[in-house]
Amino acid sequence: MLLRGAGDIEVVxxxxxxxxxxxxxxxxxxDVILMDIRMPRVDGLVATERLRARARAPQIIVLTTFDADDYVLRALRAGAGGFLLKDTPPREVLRAIRTVANGEAVLSPAVTRRLIDHVADPAAAARRADARARLARLTDREREVAAAVGRGRSNAEIAAELRMGVPTVKAHVSRLLAKLALNNRVQIALLVHDAA
Structure with missing residues (x-):
């Protein structure tokens, strides 16, 4: 009912x-899928991996009651562009759909806190070394764009910050995704945070 009431969103x-x-x-x-995690037969994490591996993959927001670290990380590493808890206010769910449809990422505040804690855990050393090695293969400009993505900047904000056009930023983001073998901006941000 919530989605059907939004004039610019069509439930197909x-x-x-x-x-x-x-x-x-x-x-x-x-364009966008709201995906639960726990479902019969094939769960939402496996479905997210399968769908995001496609050439013309839809954007996926995981919308669930489960905010366990493993679920959050698996969903984001599988390529989900957002992770929201089911207690997210309806207005925020609509905003998240629009945001993810535009290629940006969305995380609920509780998930953001868990990601910060994850980056700070002791096992992060191996991830840090791997992330730094992967980022070292980028050009200086690509690293600047990746760092801005890691800070949650939109394409327009990156363009203003780095004095380049929005189409150039989009081209850099596309090259980053290809060079780093990633599916979306959230994965770039995770890699940047792992390298920090």
């Missing part, structure tokens, strides 16, 4: 599990 399908989400994506080619 609803599925009961991850397998159905994949099939419905084939049939309807949605």
């Amino acid at each position: 399908a609803e599925g009961a599990d991850g397998a159905e989400a994949v099939a419905l994506t084939d049939a309807h080619a949605p």
Whole structure:
């Protein structure tokens, strides 16, 4: 009901599990998917991995009651562009859909706190070394763009900050995704934070 009431959002399908989400994506080619984690047969994390591995992958927001570290990290590493808890106010869910549809990332405040804690954990040393090695392969300008993405800047903000056009920023982000073998901006931000 919430989504159907938004004039700029069209609900094209609803599925009961991850397998159905994949099939419905084939049939309807949605721009954004709201994905739960725990579902019968194929869970939302597996479905997210499958869908984000496609050439023309939809954006995915995981919307769930489960905010355990493992779920958050698996969803983001699988390519989810957002992670919201089901107690997120309806207005924020709508804003998140629009934001993710525009290629930006969205995380609920509780998830952001968990990611900060994750970066600070002792096992981060191995991730840090790997992330630094991957970022070292980038040009100086690409690292600047990656760092700005890691700070949560939009394309327009990066363009203003680095004195370049928005299309140039988009081209840099696309090159970063290809060079780093990542699916979206959230994964770039995770890599940048892992390297810090």
